[in-house]
Amino acid sequence: MITTPLSTRSAPPEGTASDLPAWERSMRREARERFDAVGFPGPRDEEWRHTQLNPIIRGTFAPAPATICVAALDRARRALQAWSLGAEAPTELVFVDGIFSAALSRASELPEGLSAGAIRAAIAAGDRRIEAHLSRHARIQTSPFVALNTAGFTDGAFIHAAAGADLSDHPIHLLFLSTAESAVAVTHPRSLLIAEAGAKLTIIETYAGAPPADATQPGSPAGEYWTNAVTEMVLGRDAQVDHCKMQQESLQAYHVAWMQADLDAGADLVSHSTTLGGRITRNDLRVLLDGENAHATLNGLVLLSGEQHCDNHTLLHHEKAHCPSHELYKHVLDGKSTAVFRGKIFVQKDAQKTDSKQTSKSLLLSDDAYMNSQPALEIYADDVKCTHGSTIGPVDDDMVFYLRTRGMGLDAARHLLTYAFAADITRRIRVAAVRNRIEDYMAAQHGLPQDLRITDLGSHDERAR
Numbered sequence: 001m002i003t004t005p006l007s008t009r010s011a012p013p014e015g016t017a018s019d020l021p022a023w024e025r026s027m028r029r030e031a032r033e034r035f036d037a038v039g040f041p042g043p044r045d046e047e048w049r050h051t052q053l054n055p056i057i058r059g060t061f062a063p064a065p066a067t068i069c070v071a072a073l074d075r076a077r078r079a080l081q082a083w084s085l086g087a088e089a090p091t092e093l094v095f096v097d098g099i100f101s102a103a104l105s106r107a108s109e110l111p112e113g114l115s116a117g118a119i120r121a122a123i124a125a126g127d128r129r130i131e132a133h134l135s136r137h138a139r140i141q142t143s144p145f146v147a148l149n150t151a152g153f154t155d156g157a158f159i160h161a162a163a164g165a166d167l168s169d170h171p172i173h174l175l176f177l178s179t180a181e182s183a184v185a186v187t188h189p190r191s192l193l194i195a196e197a198g199a200k201l202t203i204i205e206t207y208a209g210a211p212p213a214d215a216t217q218p219g220s221p222a223g224e225y226w227t228n229a230v231t232e233m234v235l236g237r238d239a240q241v242d243h244c245k246m247q248q249e250s251l252q253a254y255h256v257a258w259m260q261a262d263l264d265a266g267a268d269l270v271s272h273s274t275t276l277g278g279r280i281t282r283n284d285l286r287v288l289l290d291g292e293n294a295h296a297t298l299n300g301l302v303l304l305s306g307e308q309h310c311d312n313h314t315l316l317h318h319e320k321a322h323c324p325s326h327e328l329y330k331h332v333l334d335g336k337s338t339a340v341f342r343g344k345i346f347v348q349k350d351a352q353k354t355d356s357k358q359t360s361k362s363l364l365l366s367d368d369a370y371m372n373s374q375p376a377l378e379i380y381a382d383d384v385k386c387t388h389g390s391t392i393g394p395v396d397d398d399m400v401f402y403l404r405t406r407g408m409g410l411d412a413a414r415h416l417l418t419y420a421f422a423a424d425i426t427r428r429i430r431v432a433a434v435r436n437r438i439e440d441y442m443a444a445q446h447g448l449p450q451d452l453r454i455t456d457l458g459s460h461d462e463r464a465r
Contacts, residue, residue: 023131024123031150034140041144050340050372051282051311056254061186061226064097066154072096072179072210073103079177079210080104088433089173089204091116093157096177096210098187100155113165113199116172119158119192129160134192137232138260143284145256149188149230156190161199161239168200168242171431178253179210180225191231195239197264202242204434205231207257209250209277224252231259235267237291242270244434248441249277251306258284265291265320272429273300273312274438281310289316289323289351300329301425303442304337304369311340316358318351325355330425331362332418333369342374345388349380358388363395363421365414415446 020028040057041048068076076096084092093116094104100118107116123130140147157174161167176189195201207227227249235241241261249255255278261269275281287296302310316325331339341360362371375388395414403413419442426442429435443449 021123021126021131027135028151031135031140031147035144035147035151038144038147047313047342051280051309053280055280056226056256059184059226061184063152064099064154064185064187066099068096068099068101073101075179075210076101076104076177079208080175083175083177083206083208085171085173085204085433088431089171091170092173092175093117094175094177095155095157095189097179097185098154098156098176098189100157111165111167111170113162114167114170114172115158115160117158118155119190120155122158127158129194130158130192133194133232133234134190135232137234137262138230138258142286143258145228146230146258149190149228149258153188153190153230156192158191159193159201159203161195161201163196163236164198165196166200168202168240171202171204171433173204173206176205176207176227176229177210178208178225178227178249180223180250184224184226186226186228189227189229191229193231193233193241193243195233195235195241197236198238199236200240202431203244204431205243205245207245207247207249207255209248209253223250225250226254227256229255229257231257233259233261233269235261235263235269237264238266239264240268242430244272244429244431245274246434246438247273247275247277247281247283249281251277251279251308253278255281257282258286260286260288261296262288262290263294263296266293267291268295270297270430271299272425272434273298275300275302275304275310275312276438276441278310279308281308282313283311284313286315287317287325288319289325290319292320292322294320294323296323296325298325298327298329299425299428301422301438302329302331302333302339303422303445304332304339305334306337307335308337309339312342314343316343316345316356318345318347318354318356320348321350321352321354323351323354325357327358328425329360330422331360331371332365332422333362333371334365336366336368338370338372340372340374341390342376343388344376344378345386347377347379347381347384347386352381352383354381354384354386356384356386360390361421362390362392363418364392365395365418411447415448419443419446419448
């Protein structure tokens, strides 16, 4: 157990504890007691031994203010020019240092069957759907960071798609901006996404740093801060959710995130996770296939340089029979960057006819870059088809030679092959605004034309090769 200074714990929502409903007070109290009992994970914790948490544990992170100050709002407004998806996301909820900003959001004209807004407002309005689901899926026992978030979150997003509502062509963008305006701050965004039976939903989560006050370019990174985010996703029978997460925090920031998705029979989840920013990033993604014929696809892309570190842990928990799942994570590491991929396919004894495949591929652009890949299977059923694989290596010299024989320079050939390696993930993303943004970032990183596009778009659930 590693204890934490009191300064890292977020303040409760504005007002006194007595203002909160009884169920929320009880939930927060249990979460706080849980965190106090277990503390931060230490170097002997197997799940965390490849990620150095000392900068977080020893940091003096102050709780972000419970209200948005004028300076922070101004910085967020300027950052919105770079991070907003505009008309391509008709509903956009903006959170500044963990607090919902109605002034910067677009959620006034919602289609029938969609509820979208701040989770704090939904709790205050007595929405019983929050009580029924909040902290029932991402449980405080699973991680001390989940416990810390549950005890200290101030606000977050609440999205609800009614049964049968087809909202797949109405992307919802959740934009979390950190301004680090007055101190080294910690925020605990909490999101609850519910798709009722037969609903179709498209969600984009973006985590980014707002530019400093003297920045001349929109999207310039903020300084040091810590984001500790938790997202709970509930998919009813035959529901379909396409979820994209883009993490482009400041290069001095720390990003710890936990996403739990529970799928009922016939539900279909597609998850695309992209990590570009952050000094230290830890992503936990757990999917419970809790009904027959549920289907999960997890795609991930990590692009790091300098001394960045990213640790991705995934769990595909097959609880019921006839549930296919496919997972493909790709890493591109440059400089002295390091990354970890630890994925597990867990098949319960009743999950017969499971068909699951997990693949991790990593490209090292520098001799100093380091990758640790640990795919794993844990199977208790006897009629399944499960595979996993991992590859790590540099750019293929034969491919470079081929491109050079066609008149391309050495650097250009290496850059183009790196782009193509990563674009195998981006081409699976259905939301054009997300796909284009990531490809533009890659093109800029490697000095390639901004209009470069992979036009042969793959199926989002294409089997990993």
